[in-house]
Amino acid sequence: MSDVVSRFMEYTKIHTESDYYGLEGTPSAKREFDLANRLVEELKKMGIENAHVDEKCYVYASVPASRGCEDLPAVGLIAHMDTTPDMTGKNVKPQILHYKGGDLTLNPEKNIVMEAARFPELQKFVGQDLVCSDGTTLLGADDKAGVAMIMQGIEELLQENIPHCAIRIGFTPDEEIGRGASNFDVEGFHADFAYTLDGGAITDFEYETFNAAMAKVTVNGFSIHPGTAKDKMKNAILIAMEFNSFLPPMETPGATEGYEGFYHVQEISGKAEKAEMVYIIRDHDMARFKERKATMTKAAEKINRNYGAGTIEIDMNDQYYNMYEILKDHMEIVHLAEEAMKKSGIEHPTHSPIRGGTDGCMLTYKGLLCPNLPAAGYNAHGRYEYAPVEELKTGVKIVKNVVSAKLVKEVYVK
Ligand SMILES: [Zn+2]
Known part of the structure; x- marks a missing residue:
C-alpha cells in the first residue's frame, strides 16, 4: 500500500499544465491524459472496475455503498488534474524538506530561498516536513494534493473495510483555465452532492463564492x-x-x-x-x-x-453565482464537511469566503451541490508552492470520514 506523500510526489512529476492557447476543445493539452490514464489504472487496481476516462479527459469512477448503507446519499469527491499555465509545471522535482524555522532554501545551487519574512504562515510549520519543488517550477499541490488525498483515502477505505455510502469520484482537466466544470457529466455522475478538494490550509473549508x-x-x-x-x-x-x-x-x-x-x-x-x-x-x-x-x-x-x-x-x-445562494437551503452538506474535518483532528474548522469561483460553484448551479474541502496547498501557482506532510495525511482522514457510513448517518439522516 502506498502512502499519500509518495503518491502525491509521483503525481507532481507528471506534466499536466493546461494551456490557455492550446487545443480548441477539452482537454486544452493532450498531456493531461497522462495523469488521467494513470489514475484509471490505479483505481482499477483497487478493484474499481468501472473507472474510465472519457474523450474529454474526465476521469469517473464509482464505488457502491457498503451492504446495509444503500439508503445513504451518494457522495462525490472531485479534484482537478491540471496545473496552472502561469508557472511551468514541467520537470517538477518534488522534495521533502524539514523546516527548522527561518528561511527555507529550496535550491542551494540556484540560491532559491523561501523567505520567512515574505511568507509568515511558514511559522505554523516549524519542526514539520514540507513537500516543496526545487524552486524552478511550481509544485502542483493545486490540485494534485487533492487528487492524492482522494486516491489514498479510497484505497484505505476499501482495504480497511470501513462501511461507507456510495462514492462517486471525478477528476477534471482544465480547471485552471476555467473549463473544469464545463464538460462535467453531472447526470452520469449520479451523486446526491459532492465536494471538490481544491482549497488551501487543511483547517479551512469553503462554501461561499463571488x-x-x-x-x-x-x-x-x-x-x-x-x-x-x-x-x-x-x-x-x-x-x-x-x-x-x-x-x-x-x-x-x-x-x-x-x-x-x-x-x-x-x-x-x-x-x-x-x-x-x-x-x-x-x-x-x-x-x-x-x-x-x-x-x-x-x-x-x-x-x-x-x-x-x-x-x-x-x-x-x-x-x-455564489454557491451559498443554493447551499443555504442544504446546510447538512456543509455540516457533514465540518464534522468530517473535526473527526480528522481539526478542532475548529474555519470557513472563509472565496474571492473567486470554483468548479464547485459552477457544478452547484448545474445541479450538483458542491462545497470545497481543503487540499493542503500553500502559495499556489508559483515556485514557492508547498504542502505540509501532516496536512496531506489529515486530508486522507477527511476523505475517509466524509464518506463513512457512520458520519453520513449521524449528520445527514434526520
Ligand atoms: Zn485548484
Whole structure:
C-alpha cells in the first residue's frame, strides 16, 4: 500500500499544465491524459472496475455503498488534474524538506530561498516536513494534493473495510483555465452532492463564492484632425476615463478583502475614434451584486445623455453565482464537511469566503451541490508552492470520514 506523500510526489512529476492557447476543445493539452490514464489504472487496481476516462479527459469512477448503507446519499469527491499555465509545471522535482524555522532554501545551487519574512504562515510549520519543488517550477499541490488525498483515502477505505455510502469520484482537466466544470457529466455522475478538494490550509473549508459578471464596454468616439476639432471631436479615450470615474475608486481588488465586492477594469485599449474596456464585477451578496451592475449601466446612461445615444455600449454577462445562494437551503452538506474535518483532528474548522469561483460553484448551479474541502496547498501557482506532510495525511482522514457510513448517518439522516 502506498502512502499519500509518495503518491502525491509521483503525481507532481507528471506534466499536466493546461494551456490557455492550446487545443480548441477539452482537454486544452493532450498531456493531461497522462495523469488521467494513470489514475484509471490505479483505481482499477483497487478493484474499481468501472473507472474510465472519457474523450474529454474526465476521469469517473464509482464505488457502491457498503451492504446495509444503500439508503445513504451518494457522495462525490472531485479534484482537478491540471496545473496552472502561469508557472511551468514541467520537470517538477518534488522534495521533502524539514523546516527548522527561518528561511527555507529550496535550491542551494540556484540560491532559491523561501523567505520567512515574505511568507509568515511558514511559522505554523516549524519542526514539520514540507513537500516543496526545487524552486524552478511550481509544485502542483493545486490540485494534485487533492487528487492524492482522494486516491489514498479510497484505497484505505476499501482495504480497511470501513462501511461507507456510495462514492462517486471525478477528476477534471482544465480547471485552471476555467473549463473544469464545463464538460462535467453531472447526470452520469449520479451523486446526491459532492465536494471538490481544491482549497488551501487543511483547517479551512469553503462554501461561499463571488457572484460574478463580466462587462465589455465599447466607447464610440469621433476622430478628426486635432487642428480642426473644435466642437467636433469626441475622444473615446477621454470618455472611457470619464466612465471609469463614475465607479467608486475604493471598490477595486487592490482596496478590498473579505466580503467586500469590487469593480475591476482588467483591459483597456483604444484611440480617439474607439476605445474598449473589459471589467469584471464581483460581490458575495446578490443584492449588492445587482446594484453594482446597475451602477455600470447608470454610468453608461449618463455618458450617453452627455455625448449622444450610442456613445457607450455595454455588453454585460453573468459568469457564475455564489454557491451559498443554493447551499443555504442544504446546510447538512456543509455540516457533514465540518464534522468530517473535526473527526480528522481539526478542532475548529474555519470557513472563509472565496474571492473567486470554483468548479464547485459552477457544478452547484448545474445541479450538483458542491462545497470545497481543503487540499493542503500553500502559495499556489508559483515556485514557492508547498504542502505540509501532516496536512496531506489529515486530508486522507477527511476523505475517509466524509464518506463513512457512520458520519453520513449521524449528520445527514434526520
Ligand atoms: Zn485548484
